[in-house]
Amino acid sequence: xxxxxxxxxxxxxxxxxxxxxxxxxxxxxxxxxxxxxxxxxxxxxxxxxxxxxxxxxxxxxxxxxxxxxxxxxxxxxxxxxxxxxxxxxxxxxxxxxxxxxxxxxxxxxxxxxxxxxxxxxxxxxxxxxxxxxxxxxxxxxxxxxxxxxxxxxxxxxxxxxxxxxxxxxxxxxxxxxxxxxxxxxxxxxxxxxxxxxxxxxxxxxxxxxxxxxxxxxxxxxxxxxxxxxxxxxxxxxxxxxxxxxxxxxxxxxxxxxxxxxxxxxxxxxxxxxxxxxxxxxxxxxxxxxxxxxxxxxxxxxxxxxxxxxxxxxxxxxxxxxxxxxxxxxxxxxxxxxxxxxxxxxxxxxxxxxxxxxxxxxxxxxxxxxxxxxx
Numbered sequence: 039x040x041x042x043x044x045x046x047x048x049x050x051x052x053x054x055x056x057x058x059x060x061x062x063x064x065x066x067x068x069x070x071x072x073x074x075x076x077x078x079x080x081x082x083x084x085x086x087x088x089x090x091x092x093x094x095x096x097x098x099x100x101x102x103x104x105x106x107x108x109x110x111x112x113x114x115x116x117x118x119x120x121x122x123x124x125x126x127x128x129x130x131x132x133x134x135x136x137x138x139x140x141x142x143x144x145x146x147x148x149x150x151x152x153x154x155x156x157x158x159x160x161x162x163x164x165x166x167x168x169x170x171x172x173x174x175x176x177x178x179x180x181x182x183x184x185x186x187x188x189x190x191x192x193x194x195x196x197x198x199x200x201x202x203x204x205x206x207x208x209x210x211x212x213x214x215x216x217x218x219x220x221x222x223x224x225x226x227x228x229x230x231x232x233x234x235x236x237x238x239x240x241x242x243x244x245x246x247x248x249x250x251x252x253x254x255x256x257x258x259x260x261x262x263x264x265x266x267x268x269x270x271x272x273x274x275x276x277x278x279x280x281x282x283x284x285x286x287x288x289x290x291x292x293x294x295x296x297x298x299x300x301x302x303x304x305x306x307x308x309x310x311x312x313x314x315x316x317x318x319x320x321x322x323x324x325x326x327x328x329x330x331x332x333x334x335x336x337x338x339x340x341x342x343x344x345x346x347x348x349x350x351x352x353x354x355x356x357x358x359x360x361x362x363x364x365x366x367x368x369x370x371x372x373x374x375x376x377x378x379x380x381x382x383x384x385x386x387x388x389x390x391x392x393x394x395x396x397x398x399x400x401x402x403x404x405x406x407x408x409x410x411x412x
Contacts, residue, residue, distance in 0.1 A: 044106035044392040047148070049094065049137055053370035054080035055352055056109050056154075059380025063389050067103040070094065075366045076373070082359040094136045099143025106392040108148040110137050111375055112155065138174055149209060149395035150388050151180060153202040154375055160184070160200055160230035168230045171202070176236070180204035181211065183238030184231065185222040191245050192378040194252040195315040195351040199375070200227075201383060203240055205391045214390055216241040242386040245378075252313050255350040256293050258334060260341065268340040271329060274298065274307035282311060288336040295343065296329050315343075315351050318372040327368060345371065353377030 046064035048057050053076045057066050061084070070090040071077050077091045090097065112134045141147070153171070160168050168184070175182050182204045189197035205211050216239040219228060223239060231237050263271065275283065275296075286292060295316050296309040307329065310316055316328055328343045345360050345367035353376045360367040 044389060045103065047102060047105045047108045049108065049110040049140075050112050050133075051080055051089075052076045052111070052374050054084050055354060055371075055374040055377050056111060056380050057084050058354065058358070059375070059377040060107075060109070060384045060388075062381070063384050064107060067105055070097060075361065075363075076370050079359065079361060079367075079370050094133055094140065097136075097140050099140040100145065102140065102144050104146050105148050106395065107150045107152065107388050108141070109152045109154070110134075112137055112153070134171065141178070147178070147206065149206050150391045151175065151202075151204040152383065152388055153204075155200050157186065157198050157200055157226055160186075160226045165230055165233070169234065172234055172237075175202075175204045179207040181207055181236070181238050183215075183240040184227055185240060186224050186227050187222070187379055187382075189353075189376040189379055190248075190314055192248055192382070193351055193353050193376055194248065194250060194255065194313060195318065195376070196310075196312075197317045197376060199379070203238075203383070203387055203391070205238075206395065209391065209394050211238065211391055211394060214241060214387060215239060240387055242382065245382055250350075252295070252315060253291055253293050255347055256330070256332070257344060257347060258291075258332070260344055262332070262339040262341040268338075271307060271340045272331070272338070274305060275309065275331075276306055279307075279309050279311075283309075283331070283333075283338075286333055290333065291335075292333045294331040294333075296331065298326055298329070318348055318351060318368075320369040320372040343368075348372065353379070 043063065043065040045067045046057070046060050047067060048054075048060075048069040051057060051069040051071045052073070054069070057069060057080070060066070066084065066088055068088050068090065069080065069084075070092065071080065072091070072093045074091060077089065081089050141151075159171070162168070172182050172184075182202060184200060184202045186198060186200055189195050189199070219239055220241060221244060222242065262268070283294070294309045294311065295314075296307045297316055299306055299308050301308075309331065318328065330341055330343055332339045332341070345364060346356075348368055348371040349358055349360060350356075352371050352374055354371070355377075361370065
């Protein structure tokens with residue numbers, strides 16, 4: 039790997055999809071996670087030479103190698119609408135403060151920080167959670183810019199997430215800033231930042247049209263439920279949704295994902311009809327596994343989504359190694375970050391910002407990303 043690549047640290051790394059999206063342009067030098075099952079998937083794909091297994095509570099900032107970019111997908115359970123919304127003061131999402139302690143202990147601060155979490159971060163506790171996070175980064179001399187990106191622009195999965203990119207205050211980031219809000223700053227972002235000042239409106243190009251549709255990612259020959267189990271699942275479909283299914287042309291191949299929910303004391307299967315998967319989640323996030331209703335050549339079948347299909351919906355390559363356990367693989371994918379979203383941020387914002395520090399320190403002309411990864 040090219041030693042001139044910007045160095046990259048991945049906190050709360052999980053199964054390694056952030057590292058997967060960054061390593062084409064960065065040199066991973068340190069990663070950590072507390073979950074041995076996710077760590078096994080991470081190290082199977084990225085090696086164990088730079089991976090630290092354990093709680094961030096036990097990590098010292100002095101042990102982190104010098105790095106240009108730090109990514110932190112801190113736990114979302116206390117910020118998710120599917121959870122208890124305890125916020126940054128709760129035990130899981132409150133690990134943000136431990137991460138901040140580690141950052142304070144690092145002898146040389148990284149040029150660029152990237153934080154990722156659920157949209158609830160923007161509105162939790164009346165917006166106070168985001169304001170506390172913003173102020174904490176500002177107090178450490180970082181310029182801060184939040185964004186909201188939905189993975190549906192890259193993969194056929196509805197997965198909106200908040201991304202906060204911060205850069206050291208002395209670094210000239212003007213070429214990567216906009217004069218005001220753009221497509222990265224929809225209403226939830228604008229509402230969250232309304233009481234704040236000195237925010238950065240980052241600028242990035244929109245992605246090209248996603249190349250894959252949901253039916254493209256499905257294994258149509260995979261084993262399905264037996265007739266009795268399929269019938270039981272179909273019985274949970276609401277009359278309105280059943281009517282839509284009955285209108286489907288017999289020659290059309292289609293897939294309808296859905297989750298079992300309890301509505302008005304009754305269990306139902308809520309389906310999507312927009313050619314998108316619902317947001318992949320983990321059992322810890324308050325959601326069950328996703329079901330698929332499959333229509334092909336006039337016949338209906340049903341089954342659970344497979345771990346490999348979940349990995350595809352997260353943008354992981356076919357060669358990405360998963361666990362032999364269904365639950366371990368599904369949870370690892372549901373608790374990760376979509377690979378092409380990470381890559382888009384890395385290519386269009388994180389690397390250019392990191393190279394700006396190199397330029398400011400050396401006074402030399404900034405090398406291009408293409409040259410760095412040749």
